[in-house]
Amino acid sequence: MQQAVYNSSTKAKKDNPLAKLYFSYAAMNAGKSTVLLQASHNYRERGMDTFILTAALDDRAGQGKVASRIGLDADACLFEQSSDLFDAVQSRQQAGPLHCVLVDEAQFLSEQQVWALAKVTDELGVPVLCYGLRTDFQGKLFPGSAALLAIADSLREIRTICWCGCKATMVLRLDSSGVPLDEGNQVDIGGNERYVSVCRSHWVRRETEDVK
Numbered sequence: 001m002q003q004a005v006y007n008s009s010t011k012a013k014k015d016n017p018l019a020k021l022y023f024s025y026a027a028m029n030a031g032k033s034t035v036l037l038q039a040s041h042n043y044r045e046r047g048m049d050t051f052i053l054t055a056a057l058d059d060r061a062g063q064g065k066v067a068s069r070i071g072l073d074a075d076a077c078l079f080e081q082s083s084d085l086f087d088a089v090q091s092r093q094q095a096g097p098l099h100c101v102l103v104d105e106a107q108f109l110s111e112q113q114v115w116a117l118a119k120v121t122d123e124l125g126v127p128v129l130c131y132g133l134r135t136d137f138q139g140k141l142f143p144g145s146a147a148l149l150a151i152a153d154s155l156r157e158i159r160t161i162c163w164c165g166c167k168a169t170m171v172l173r174l175d176s177s178g179v180p181l182d183e184g185n186q187v188d189i190g191g192n193e194r195y196v197s198v199c200r201s202h203w204v205r206r207e208t209e210d211v212k
Contacts, residue, residue: 016125020153021118023106025134025145027168027197030160032131034068036102039129048099051092052076053085055108066104076104079113086116090124098126106132109144118151131158136186137173137195139203162199163209170203172196180206 040050056078067073117128162168172180
């Protein structure tokens with residue numbers, strides 16, 4: 001376990017009851033980035049500043065951008081596996097009032113980074129809202145998602161539906177011909193043409209809408 005080192009002299013949560021670690025998870029194309037951008041807008045509309053983080057390896061929206069499929073976007077600070085997220089947030093807070101941290105593509109966090117974000121809530125008194133996938137195309141947890149499921153204060157499922165109308169909880173990765181793949185690297189960035197969200201039953205059967 002890669003726990004963050006806490007400063008014993010820091011008052012826990014700095015009297016902010018909303019300073020919690022939140023994880024909103026879903027399958028692909030459920031609108032996670034849309035929810036994140038709306039949350040950031042809600043804060044900023046009330047004069048509260050936010051700090052958005054996103055994974056450097058996912059550049060579908062362009063480097064340093066979070067974008068939704070409905071056309072919303074915002075600038076973001078990039079993180080890599082080696083990034084010290086506690087230091088990044090602390091530096092941002094020292095530059096001016098900070099009311100919320102939002103993390104897109106949270107499945108790409110390391111376990112240590114998740115603990116660092118927990119430390120942000122506990123020592124800096126800033127809420128951290130993480131959004132990401134729960135499992136990969138093989139049905140396995142991402143490291144970041146596993147850590148968030150283990151230690152987040154609040155868990156929320158963002159729902160989407162399979163082509164059959166049931167709740168989609170799994171993801172299929174497709175080859176260039178649209179055939180579901182069983183093997184490959186856990187991380188292989190792609191959009192709607194590479195991934196499709198399905199219910200567990202159709203994930204097991206490796207069935208997409210094209211075969212119904």
